[in-house]
Amino acid sequence: MERKATPALVLQWKSFSSKMENKYTLRIKTCGDGIADDGYKWRKYGQKSIKNNPNPRSYYKCTNPMCNAKRQVERSTEDPETVIITYEGLHLHYTYSHFVLSQPHDQIFAPNSHHATKRSKTQSAASEEAEQMQQMEVSVITEAAGHQHYNLLKVADINITESSSLHEIMQHDPPPYNFGYCSQGLLEDIVPLLVRKPSCGSTTASPNQSCSFSQSSLPFDSPSLSPAINQFDAGILSSIL
DNA sequence: CGTTTTTGACCAGCGC
């Protein structure tokens, strides 16, 4: 099966109630290529049939013994091509591919408890809003034919209020994105800071090329998104390494 | 042979 069909990717982020802190769901619509690797290594520890869903739900843990991140993967009942991934917990380490593709970037991921504190506040505020069952959805549909590798598009978690902000980004730097941070995922840690997009393995851009690590290449000129980079709470990542 | 996946059993939470 060729991947010539437009690899549309639809991501949604929904905030949860306060009791589900650090838990969020991505709805990813893929075109025949399954779900994307998010840069981490996961070990499957269970599978369960879920009521009202013919598709079983799979349970994964991060293989890093010091990391308590988990994720659940299931296919949507409405659309078999839509994969629902629920992330829970935080990664306390870099992605594995990070070590392969690049050196640690101390300037970016410098130890700084300030970041974690700030995140905590942000999450707390988000939880309060979530109690009102506020749901924020971000949908990104990209048309990047021939691309299957995922780059990262950083978006603000709480700061995104409407999908038009993402459209601004896409207009600013249309696909294939070259935002840096590619393949070092931290999907859960950065998401909702991140939206991933299928990038190539085939023709135009090579993964390595798209993985330049210059912060200046990040397209966060958009006023609605720029706070994300400042609140980027990657300081926690260096706590282990 | 080490790692990962599979799968049935077990446990906890929740509603009735």
Add this chain to the structure above:
DNA sequence: GCGCTGGTCAAAAACG
């Protein structure tokens, strides 16, 4: 208290 459901455990099997 009981049953249902979702999440996790852990032994066995599969895989590389």
